Amino acid sequence: NTDLSKHFYDEMIHVPFIISGSGITPKTISELTSQIDIGPTILSLAGQSVPSEFHGISVLERDKTPVEFIISENAGNNYCDPVRKPIFISMRTKHYKSTFKIENGVATERDFYDLIVDPLEKTNQVNSTIQLSLRTRLRQFAEERGRHVKAEYIKLYGT
Numbered sequence: 001n002t003d004l005s006k007h008f009y010d011e012m013i014h015v016p017f018i019i020s021g022s023g024i025t026p027k028t029i030s031e032l033t034s035q036i037d038i039g040p041t042i043l044s045l046a047g048q049s050v051p052s053e054f055h056g057i058s059v060l061e062r063d064k065t066p067v068e069f070i071i072s073e074n075a076g077n078n079y080c081d082p083v084r085k086p087i088f089i090s091m092r093t094k095h096y097k098s099t100f101k102i103e104n105g106v107a108t109e110r111d112f113y114d115l116i117v118d119p120l121e122k123t124n125q126v127n128s129t130i131q132l133s134l135r136t137r138l139r140q141f142a143e144e145r146g147r148h149v150k151a152e153y154i155k156l157y158g159t
Helices: 035-045 132-157
Strands: 070-074 087-092 096-103 106-114
Touching: 070 132, 087 132, 096 132, 106 132
Parallel strands: none
Antiparallel strands: 070 087, 087 096, 096 106
């Protein structure tokens, strides 16, 4: 009876990305990367330019343009309707992960993990005062992202 789609534990969302082929030098990427980086990576390896519509960056170039955090999003079970349903967003830095439930434009922090001290995410620090300035910035970004998702949905499907 648990809706795991609303949780963003690393073992549920971390997927190794392995590319093999002629002329590809083995390399481990330690920078944060996301699924939006896959398309630009494949195009780059194929010698093609990356369209401006793509928001990701080739993982082979990520060390030159690191990001502060990566985002995972989910609308939970059943139909996707960010106008009437909450959106769940996870923001992960190299050291911390914070997840939010966004409903009616307000982001409520659900989880906060110190991934260095607690890599298995066993101790939710959401009620602690650690990293409050980071958490405030992530909450603001989550709310902004929630507004954007809702606006795009309305533009595509109406209210």
